[in-house]
Amino acid sequence: MSETIKNFLYLNRKAPYGTIYAWESLEVVLIGAAFDQDVSLAFVDDGVFQLTKNQHTSAVGMKNFSPTYAALGDYEVKKVFVEKESLEERGLSLDDLQHLTWEDEDEDWAEKDSIHLVTRAEMAAIMDGADVVFSF
Amino acid sequence: MSTLHTVNKSPFEKTSLAACLEHVSAGAAVLLLEDGVYAALTRTSVEGQVKSALDNVKVYALGPDLQARGLLEERVIPGISVVDYAGFVDLAAEHDKVQAWL
Amino acid sequence: MKFAIQVNEGPYQHQAADSAYFFAKAALEKGHEIFRIFFYHDGVNNATRLTTPPQDDRNVVERWAELGGHYDLDMVVCVAAAQRRGVVDEGEAQRNGKDATNIHPRFRISGLGQLVEAAIQSDRLVVFGD
Numbered sequence: 001m002s003e004t005i006k007n008f009l010y011l012n013r014k015a016p017y018g019t020i021y022a023w024e025s026l027e028v029v030l031i032g033a034a035f036d037q038d039v040s041l042a043f044v045d046d047g048v049f050q051l052t053k054n055q056h057t058s059a060v061g062m063k064n065f066s067p068t069y070a071a072l073g074d075y076e077v078k079k080v081f082v083e084k085e086s087l088e089e090r091g092l093s094l095d096d097l098q099h100l101t102w103e104d105e106d107e108d109w110a111e112k113d114s115i116h117l118v119t120r121a122e123m124a125a126i127m128d129g130a131d132v133v134f135s136f
Numbered sequence: 137m138s139t140l141h142t143v144n145k146s147p148f149e150k151t152s153l154a155a156c157l158e159h160v161s162a163g164a165a166v167l168l169l170e171d172g173v174y175a176a177l178t179r180t181s182v183e184g185q186v187k188s189a190l191d192n193v194k195v196y197a198l199g200p201d202l203q204a205r206g207l208l209e210e211r212v213i214p215g216i217s218v219v220d221y222a223g224f225v226d227l228a229a230e231h232d233k234v235q236a237w238l
Numbered sequence: 239m240k241f242a243i244q245v246n247e248g249p250y251q252h253q254a255a256d257s258a259y260f261f262a263k264a265a266l267e268k269g270h271e272i273f274r275i276f277f278y279h280d281g282v283n284n285a286t287r288l289t290t291p292p293q294d295d296r297n298v299v300e301r302w303a304e305l306g307g308h309y310d311l312d313m314v315v316c317v318a319a320a321q322r323r324g325v326v327d328e329g330e331a332q333r334n335g336k337d338a339t340n341i342h343p344r345f346r347i348s349g350l351g352q353l354v355e356a357a358i359q360s361d362r363l364v365v366f367g368d
Contacts, residue, residue: 004358011235013155021238021246024279027318031350035358045155124159127235128137132357135236135365136246136279144257144366170253200260221264228261228362229239229270236365238246 008037009130012047016065017057022050023065025136030068033075040079040130041072044123048086051097051115066098073102073114080114083123138163140231144170144238147182152237157185162192165227167219169198176202177211190215198224241265242356243275246367248283249298250291255284258366259301266309274312274356275302277345279367282320285313287342303344313345314352 010029016022032039043051050069057064072080080100087093100114118126127133141160145152153175156166166189168176175182176197189195190213199218202209209218219227228234243262247254262272277284289299306313315325320341321334327341341347357363 006358008357013152013238020279024319028278028350028353032354034351035354037354037358044159045151120158124161127159128139128161130235131137131233132363133139133233133235133365134244134357134363135238135367144254144368170257221260222268224261225265225268225270228241228265228364234362234364236367238365238367 006037006131007129008032008039008132008134009127010039010041010134011127012041012043012050012136013045014136015046015049016055017060017062021136022047023063025134026065026068028134028136029072029077030075033077039077040081040126041077042123042126043080043082044086045083046090048082048090048092048097051080051082051100052092053096053098069098069100072100076102078102078112078114079116081116081118081123081126083120084117085120087117137232138165140164140227140234141166142234142236143168143172143175144236146171147175147180147185153182154185156237157189160189160193164192165194165196165231167196167198167224167227168216169201169224173197173201173205173207176213176216177207178213179211183213186213187215196223196227239362240271240273240360242273242353242360242363244353244363244365244367245275245277245281245284246279246365248280249289251280252368254366254368255281255298256296258364259298259305261364261366262311263305266305272309272311273360274314274352275306276353276356277313277315278319278350278353280319280323281367282315282323282325285315285320285325285342285345286340288340299342303342306344315341315345315347316353317347317349320347
């Protein structure tokens with residue numbers, strides 16, 4: 001679609017449902033996947049709450065969009081960086097999050113983890129390496 | 137790559153400034169705008185945090201936002217440069233990207 | 239230099255729309271190009287021509303429209319966000335069976351791909367929000 005390939009970083013720092021930012025930013029990620037850019041997702045601060053398991057929204061009358069994260073692999077979104085310190089500050093560990101995977105075409109469709117747990121320093125380096133940062 | 141980070145939240149209400157400062161690399165710049173300018177003042181509980189950030193990064197505050205809030209430039213922490221919107225544009229152009237800590 | 243600007247908040251509720259406007263104006267006055275201004279989330283409310291602020295307040299919508307007219311800016315409102323919030327043009331009104339439109343003619347409604355394209359085509363994406 002375009003001759004330029006940029007490193008896109010989607011920065012997620014907000015929790016879901018209380019505001020619409022998490023859901024509408026995920027919509028950008030899905031649309032953006034068609035543009036064949038080098039895409040990474042960063043979950044920092046309250047953004048880590050977006051990925052938790054067991055979200056049930058029927059009693060608040062809102063759409064549960066958490067299953068959409070599991071579909072990211074099908075959209076070739078393979079790099080999901082979750083900040084370790086942000087999880088720990090919120091009493092969470094990787095076990096509290098959904099297991100996100102993608103299938104590697106080059107290795108006979110082997111299932112691979114999309115989520116990479118990174119330290120704050122590593123997250124800073126990931127941010128530094130981005131050409132474009134989307135904030136919502 | 138050098139980044140211009142923007143922070144538009146009061147540090148007394150939200151953690152955006154702290155989160156930003158924990159992720160900035162040496163050589164980056166931080167622009168305080170909107171309610172973010174409250175972090176630029178002396179004698180606040182975040183003054184120490186901002187002053188130590190000044191060792192690594194440049195910090196700017198948006199003048200029109202200071203003025204709107206009745207904040208005098210003499211209250212701005214020494215080392216923080218006050219810029220107008222044209223200065224904001226220059227900063228955005230001088231750095232490789234702009235990262236908003238919303 | 240080519241800028242893309244993203245506005246995430248509506249007028250009046252949050253200063254983001256004002257900051258974005260003054261940034262855009264300053265960039266244009268310095269001779270920079272603005273590839274596109276993309277209105278997302280409640281930012282789509284920047285495009286409703288029915289806005290009627292009190293006389294002593296700024297008219298955020300008209301201010302965008304004047305800047306857009308002067309510099310021939312591409313000001314795009316996200317269709318999905320606009321549908322949710324009732325910002326409607328002729329085509330959307332017909333498609334969704336609505337009896338009115340409210341978009342200011344200086345703005346156009348289009349898809350999220352326009353934001354992604356703007357980020358690719360521009361030298362800088364600058365985001366204003368809450």
